[in-house]
Amino acid sequence: MVRRGRGHSDAQGADYSLHTEIGDLRAWIDHLEQPVHLVGWSHGEGRSHSKMPPRTRVGSVVTYDPVLPPFAKGAVSMLEEADLNERVVVxxxxxxxLEPEIVEAMKDQSEWSHLRKLAIPLAAELAxxxxxxxxKKWESVAAALIVGERSHAVEPYGPVFDRVSERIPQASVTVLPGQGHLAHVEDPTLLGTAIGTILTKGVST
Known part of the structure; x- marks a missing residue:
């Protein structure tokens, strides 16, 4: 599913909030008229966990490096004022x-253009x-959590991941070896295999 403000989807709109995206997700699932398993990354996990099981027929939720508020509030204004290259840097x-020299080296990699596209709606998403x-319904969600090894227990994603894990104590945790927050770009096969394994085994409540 393409989120608002991304790809060919509608613009986020003046009244955009996370509840807007939750409504979009519910409408999409209702349109499918069949059971689904939701997979979310980073900010997208908020939509996934906020579904209403009886209405949306969601069997389980798998999230990779999920985040919860408060998270990087101070970066919103910087992102709003920056061009796309600077947004990726921020x-x-x-x-x-990441170390500045690592970020600078990323500009010469093929993934940079993809990261620019991801950065377009990020200021509004972060706000x-x-x-x-x-x-409170999060505590009863059938969920599995995935975290990159380089993100785990390290600022800024590690502490946020721990807050998600504490809020959903029954969720299993899978650590992706050698990965940070961008496994879907750097090693999509590894991430896809991990998700497939979790869904094959089943997500317990």
């Missing part, structure tokens, strides 16, 4: 904490995330 240097309050 995301990786100021939010993810929406920080205005979101998870419900």
């Amino acid at each position: 995301i990786n240097r100021d939010i993810s904490g 929406a995330l920080n205005n979101f309050t998870p419900s």
